Amino acid sequence: MLLLGAIALVLAFSPSTYTREHRRATARQIYLGAWQVLPWFTALSALISLVIIRIVLVTALSYGLSRFGLEMVVRVLVLELIPLAAAMFVALRAGMAFNAAVLDPLASDRSEQAAWRLRRNLVAEVSGNAFAVLSLAIVSSVLVLVLAYLNVYGLSPWGLDDYTRTVGRVFEPTVAIGFGIKTLLFGLAVAVIPAAAMMEIQRFGRNGESTTQPGAVRLLFVLTVIEAASLAVKYF
Structure with a gap:
């Protein structure tokens, strides 16, 4: 897994990688993984975030802690839940499949030509899935920040000073x-781990483990470790 990630990064930063065929494949993966699902994922995350924002603000107001409600919304939603939700969504939709239409036949074909085709598609798949996580997380986070402002201050522009100070205090x-x-x-993680799992299947076979998506448990473990490490660094 680590070796595949290192190879993918080296190839991604190598100018010789970006041929016309590779650019077309990368653009296709970005379209399928990010642009195609961006509107309805953003709408769904906005709807769920709106419910959470209202619950947090009303609860904080009932306990006389309304000045901390906005900060809590930013810390919980923007810093923690939105990036994790974007990663899980991309993993379930695109990362686990790793271009199943191409790689499923390769899993049973161990010829040199199949391995070359797998390496050819590697950077496009990894780049597309990584970009999908980044784009979904950033767009949804910006929308949540706008919704938080509207829920606290409404359409009035007079809350911008307090709002920017609060958000700036969070985003030190x-x-x-x-x-x-x-x-x-x-x-x-979403881009590399499923790819590594598929390459292991191609090299060693399925060994009867075909009931789950390749790398699902490993990916969930890595995402949990990253999130736990992030929380530990920030709050401990």
């Missing part, structure tokens, strides 16, 4: 850098 430099690193690691 170390937290902002950690948020970016965590989201990037989520994207790399």
Whole structure:
């Protein structure tokens, strides 16, 4: 898994990789993994986030802690739940399949030509899935920030000063850098782990383990470790 991730990163940053065929394949994966699902994923996340925002704000108001409600919304939704939800969504929809139409036949074909075709598609798949996680997380986070402002201050522009101070207090430099690193690691995990699992199947066979998606348990474990490490660094 680590070796495949290193190879994918080296190939992604190598100028010789970006031939016309590769650019077309990468654009297709970005379209399928991110752009095609961006509108309805954003709408769904906005609907769920709106419910959570109202619950948090009303609860904080009932306990006389309304000044902390907005900060709690930003910390819980934007910093933690939205990136994790984006990673899980991409993993379930695209990452686990790893272009099943191409790789399922390759799993039983162990010829050199099949291995070459697998390597040819590697960077496109990894880049597309990683970009999907980043784009879904960033767009949804921005929308949640807008919804949080509207729920607290309405359409009035007079709350911008207090709002920007609150959000700025949450997104201090170390937290902002950690948020970016965590989201990037989520994207790399979703992109690399299913691919590594499919390559193991191609090399060693299924060994009767065909009832679950390749790499599902491993991916869930890695995402949990990344999230736990992020929480530990920020709050401990």
